[in-house]
Amino acid sequence: QSALTQPASVSGSPGQSITISCTGTSSDVGSYNLVSWYQQHPGKAPKLIIYEVSKRPSGVSSRFSGSRSGNTASLTISGLQAEDEADYYCCSYAGSSTWVFGGGTKLTVL
Amino acid sequence: QVQVVESGGGVVQPGRSLRLSCAASGFTFSSYAMHWVRQAPGKGLEWVTVISNDGTGKYYTDSVKGRFTISRDDSKNTVYLQMSSLRGEDTALYYCAAEKSGSYHFDYWGQGTLVTVSS
Numbered sequence: 411q412s413a414l415t416q417p418a419s420v421s422g423s424p425g426q427s428i429t430i431s432c433t434g435t436s437s438d439v440g441s442y443n444l445v446s447w448y449q450q451h452p453g454k455a456p457k458l459i460i461y462e463v464s465k466r467p468s469g470v471s472s473r474f475s476g477s478r479s480g481n482t483a484s485l486t487i488s489g490l491q492a493e494d495e496a497d498y499y500c501c502s503y504a505g506s507s508t509w510v511f512g513g514g515t516k517l518t519v520l
Numbered sequence: 521q522v523q524v525v526e527s528g529g530g531v532v533q534p535g536r537s538l539r540l541s542c543a544a545s546g547f548t549f550s551s552y553a554m555h556w557v558r559q560a561p562g563k564g565l566e567w568v569t570v571i572s573n574d575g576t577g578k579y580y581t582d583s584v585k586g587r588f589t590i591s592r593d594d595s596k597n598t599v600y601l602q603m604s605s606l607r608g609e610d611t612a613l614y615y616c617a618a619e620k621s622g623s624y625h626f627d628y629w630g631q632g633t634l635v636t637v638s639s
Contacts, residue, residue: 411581411582413564413566442624444624444625446624446625446626448565448626450565454631455615455629455630455631455632456557456565456615456617456626456629457629458625458626458627461623461624461625462624462625467627499564499565501565501567501625501626503624506579507570507577507579508567508579508581509555509567509570509624510567511557511564511565511566511567512564513564514564514565
C-alpha cells in the first residue's frame with residue numbers, strides 16, 4: 411500500500427483553528443469509516459485522538475474534531491494551544507486486515 | 521493502569537534475526553488484537569503486522585512477508601515479533617499497539633524498542 415497523503419507541516423497562532431488533510435483512495439479512506447488520528451509529541455508514543463472518522467476517546471479535548479469527504483479525511487484543531495504542537499498522523503483501515511498511515515504532519519504553534 | 525512495554529531491540533547485522541517482545545497489562549489482553557507499528561528515524565509511522573485476539577489471524581505488510589512472524593502467549597499477556605533476514609530498511613523504533621478486537625484503531629501504545637540493522 412501507499413501511505414496516505416498529509417501536508418508535511420501546518421502552523422497557526424494560539425487561539426486559531428487549523429485543519430490537517432489526509433488523502434487516500436477508494437480502497438482505504440473512501441471505503442471505510444475507520445479513519446483514526448494520532449498525536450505524537452517528540453520522543454513519545456503516539457496517542458489516539460480521533461477514531462471512526464469523528465469520534466473522540468474519553469479524555470480527549472473537544473477542540474479536536476474529525477471529518478471525511480470522499481477519499482479525504484480531515485482533522486481540525488480549534489482554539490490552538492501551545493501544547494498542541496506535535497506530529498499528527500492519520501491512519502485508515504485498508505481492507506484484508508491491513509492498515510495504512512499517513513506520512514505525518516508537523517504542527518507548529520506560532 | 522494500562523501498560524505496554526516492548527523489549528528486545530538492539531543492533532543486529534544484515535541478514536540476522538531478532539525477536540521483540542511486548543508485555544501488556546491493565547486491560548483484558550485476550551480481547552485485543554495486537555499490532556506492531558514501526559517508525560524509521562525521523563520518518564513517519566508504518567503499520568507492520570497484526571495478530572487477532574484469538575491468535576488465529578496474522579497479517580503483514582508486504583515488505584516483511586516471509587521474514588517477520590507475529591505470535592502471542594495469552595498466559596503471559598505477551599506478543600512477539602520474530603524478525604529474520606533483517607535489512608537496513610528495517611531499522612526503526614518498533615511500537616506495540618493494542619486494538620480492541622474489531623475496533624480498527626489503536627487504543628494503547630508502548631514506548632517502543634529500537635532496532636538498528638547495521639554491519
